[in-house]
Amino acid sequence: MTPEPKTKQLIRPMSPTWWLEKPAYTNFMIRDFTSVFIAAYCIFLMVVLCKAMHSDAASFQAFYASWGSGFSKTLHLIALIFAAYHSITFFNLTPRVIVVFKGEEKVPESTIALAHYGLWAVVSLVIIVIGLWV
Amino acid sequence: MARSNEPLWWGPFSAGMMVGALCVPALILLTGFLLPSLKPGADQANRVQALIQSPLTRIFIVAVISLSLFHFAHRFRYVLFDLGVKGGKSLVAFLCYGSAIVGTALSIAIAMRWI
Numbered sequence: 054m055t056p057e058p059k060t061k062q063l064i065r066p067m068s069p070t071w072w073l074e075k076p077a078y079t080n081f082m083i084r085d086f087t088s089v090f091i092a093a094y095c096i097f098l099m100v101v102l103c104k105a106m107h108s109d110a111a112s113f114q115a116f117y118a119s120w121g122s123g124f125s126k127t128l129h130l131i132a133l134i135f136a137a138y139h140s141i142t143f144f145n146l147t148p149r150v151i152v153v154f155k156g157e158e159k160v161p162e163s164t165i166a167l168a169h170y171g172l173w174a175v176v177s178l179v180i181i182v183i184g185l186w187v
Numbered sequence: 188m189a190r191s192n193e194p195l196w197w198g199p200f201s202a203g204m205m206v207g208a209l210c211v212p213a214l215i216l217l218t219g220f221l222l223p224s225l226k227p228g229a230d231q232a233n234r235v236q237a238l239i240q241s242p243l244t245r246i247f248i249v250a251v252i253s254l255s256l257f258h259f260a261h262r263f264r265y266v267l268f269d270l271g272v273k274g275g276k277s278l279v280a281f282l283c284y285g286s287a288i289v290g291t292a293l294s295i296a297i298a299m300r301w302i
Contacts, residue, residue, distance in 0.1 A: 060192060066299045067271055069270060069271050072269070072270075073235075076210060082244060082266070085262050085263075085265070085266045085269070086266065087264065088207075088255075088258055088259040088262040089259065089263065091207050091211055091255050091258070091259065092256055092259035093249070094211065094214075094253060094255075095216060095252045095255045095256060095259075095290070097218075098214070098248055098251065098252050099290070099293065099294050099297065101218070101239065101248075102239060102245070102248050102249075102252075102297050102298060103291070103297045105235075105236045105239035106239075106240065106297055106298065107242055107299055107300075108236075110229075110232075110233055110236070113232055113236045114232040114233070116232075117222075117231070117232035117235060117236075118223075118227065118232070120218055120219070120222060120223040121223030121224070121227055122244065125219065126220065126223075127221075128217060129215055129218065129219025129220065132215050133215045133216065133219065133220070136207070136211045136212045136215055139207060139208055139211075140207075140208040140209070140211075140212055143204060143205075144208065144236075153253040159195075172209065173208070173209055176209045176210060176213065177209075177212065177213035177216075178213075178256050179211075180210060180213040180214060180217060181213055181216065181217055181221060183238070184217040184218075184221070184222060184235070184238070185217070185221060185222065185225060186228060187234050187235070187237075187238045
């Protein structure tokens with residue numbers, strides 16, 4: 054038998070709702086939860102991939118038509134809000150993570166953030182153009 | 188201190204963060220709104236199906252799925268921790284990373300027409 058420890062272990066109490074106490078905590082939690090919605094969209098992408106690989110033209114057409122339903126648009130809208138929140142908070146954070154020096158001078162934070170926003174715009178445009186006018 | 192397997196998971200996690208931030212909003216906009224509103228109909232459906240069947244698109248879609256799932260796995264593991272889930276830490280890690288590994292294997296199998 055192990056002897057009882059002489060000192061009590063101190064465990065700082067943490068309420069399950071600590072993240073509601075400050076807006077910064079809440080934003081942190083929302084940011085973490087965006088990954089759930091992005092993962093849910095990936096399940097949809099897997100279904101799309103599966104249908105595209107296995108369906109004949111007629112059944113893929115029916116599946117494609119279902120993307121226009123109100124149900125599909127509602128789910129997409131929810132996913133879009135969280136995905137955009139993830140992108141925006143991530144790109145705002147990049148200057149803190151990536152510090153670039155040009156000679157002795159530090160490249161300003163706004164430049165690094167803007168470069169990421171620019172990249173985001175280009176990648177998005179390429180994806181949309183390919184999708185719409187393939 | 189016990190050796191951490193943290194660095195192993197951090198690579199796909201951060202890659203998923205970047206790929207998700209860059210690509211996922213545009214994909215959602217495309218499949219949710221732009222395609223059904225601007226290009227409804229059988230013609231475009233056939234074109235989209237052919238586009239997805241092309242090897243480059245398949246690689247792209249599998250990469251987005253896989254990296255996003257690893258990103259989700261790592262995040263969700265710590266969300267549970269932050270919300271005060273104390274027991275079963277290794278079980279949580281196993282289930283989180285396991286789901287990402289299974290999802291990756293599944294999407295590769297679908298893309299290769301193995302299933």
